[in-house]
Amino acid sequence: MNSLKNIFALKKEVPVEHIDKKEEDFKKEKFTFFESGYGSSKASSGNPVVYKACLNDVYMDYKGKCRDNINLQNELKKPYKEEKGKVEIELKKRNTVTSIIEESIHNEEKKIIEYRNDIVEVKNIPEKFGLDIDKKPKAQFYLGLIVLIPITFYLLVFYISASYSAFFKNFESDELSAAIFDGKALTKAIGDGWLEAVFVATIPFAFMGLGYLVHMFQKHKSWTSILKIGMLFLVTFVFDAILAYQIEMKIYNIEKTPDSPEFDLSIAFSSVEFWGIIFAGFVVYIIWGLVFDFIMKEYDNLDKIKSFIRTRKEDIKNSELNIDELTSKLNPIKEEISGLEGKISDLQRTIDGFIFSDKQYLTYHAEYVKGWYSSITDHLPLKRADDVLAKCVEVEKQHLADHSIDDNNSEGILYKLIN
C-alpha cells in the first residue's frame, strides 16, 4: 500500500539561488573609479587631452571586464535566451504542421497513383473492385448487337406479314403459296387503307415490347417477377397461336370439301403450317428476347466499368484539389519558418556575443568623472579650474556621444557574434 502511495510523490522544488552582488562590493568598485579619476586628474592637472584618453581607457577597460563577467553576461542575456526559447517553440509548432501537411500531401499523391492504377486494372480484373462482370463486355456487346439487328428485321417482316395474313388477307383472290409469308404484305396493307398499314406495321413492336418487359422483370429476381415473365411468355404464345389459328383457318376454309369437318383446335394442332407459324414467330421471338437481354447486360457491364472509371477520375480531381489546398496552406507556413529560423540565429548570435551594460558603465563613469572634477577644483586656481572644467565637460559629452551611450533609454549595447 505504501509503495503504491509513493508513486504519487511529487518532485520537491529546488529553491533558486539568487546571487546578489553585495552592496559593499559595488560601493567599493565605485569608490575605486572615483579614486582613479581623482589621481589621474591630479597627475595631469586636469588636462582635457589626457582626460579624453583616460575616459577611453576606462571605457575599454570596463568593456573587457563586462565581457569576461559570466554572471553579468548570463543575467543580461537572460531575456534573449527566453525569447529564443519562445521562438523555438513556435518553430517546432510550425514544423509539426508542415510535416502533418506534407504527410497529407504524400497520402493524396499515393491515392492518385492508386486511382490511376485502378483505372487501368478495372478493365482486366473487374472482380478486384467488386464488379461482377465479364472481362470482355465490349466485344460481347457488339457481337450480340450484330445478331440482334437481323433478328429484329426478321421479326418486323414476319409479324407484318403474319398479322396481315391473319387479319386482312383475302385468300380467295390471293395465292395460297403466300399464305404464311407474303412479301408484299406492307404494300398491300397500305393499299387497303392507312389504318391497316399502321396496324400491321406496329404490331411487331408489341412483341418487342413484351421482350423488353421480360428483360426488365428479370432484373428483379423475385417470385413475382418470375410469375410476370411466365405470364408474358404465355400471352405471346397465345397471341402467336391466334395468328397461326386464323391463318390456318383461312387456308382450311378455302381448301375444304363439303365432307370436311368444321375447322377446330384439333385440326389446327395437327396442321404443320400451324406449328410452322408458331415456331417461325414465337421461337424467334424468344431468341430475340434472350439476345436482347444478353446485350443489355453487357451494356450494363460496360456502363459499370465506365462509371467506375468516372468515379476514379473524380476522385483524382478531388485529390488534386486537396493537394492544391494543402500546398497553399504550406507556403505561408514555410515563409514563417524561415522568418523564425532567421530570428533564432539572430538571437543566437546575440547570446554567443556579449552585451555591454551601458547603465552600469555610466555609474562607474560618473564616479570617475566626479573624481576628475574634484581633483581640478581641489588643485587648480579658481579661474583656471573653471576654464579646464568647461573643456573637460565638452570632452565628456563627446566621449559619451562617440560611444553612443548618451541615450538614457538604451538598455545595453549588443555585440553580436559575426560569423
Place this chain on the structure above:
Amino acid sequence: MKEITIELKSHFLRLYQMAFSDDNFDTLELQMLYKFAEERGVSKEELEKILLQPSHNTSIPEKFEEKIEYLYDLAIMIWADNIVTEDEINTLKKYCLKFGFLKENIVELANFLLEKAKEKISKVDLIKQINQL
C-alpha cells in the same frame, strides 16, 4: 467506442496546448499526438488553430487533485478506442513527468492510471482511493 465528452475534449486540447509549451516534445511526438487526438474526434481545425496561434503561457495544474484529474482524462482518452499503443503510453508518461511526478515512479503511475481508466472508475472515486492510500 466510448463517446468523448466536450469536457474531455477541452481537457485534451489543454493538454495538447501544454505539449507545445516546452522542449519535452519533439516534432514527431507532436505529430503523433495530433493524430491521436484527431482519431478520437478532436477536430483537425481545432488542432491546427492551436498549432498556428502564438503560444500562451500554459500553466501546469498546481493542485495534486487537478494533476491527477488531467492525467486521468488523458488515460480515459487513451482507452476511448479500446486499444492502448506504446506511443500513447509514452505520451501519458511525458505528462506525468511534466506535472512534477518523480521519474522513477512514472511507469507505475501511468500503468495505475490506465488500469483505473480501463475499470472506468469515476474521477471522484479515483481521488478518494488515492487519498485513502
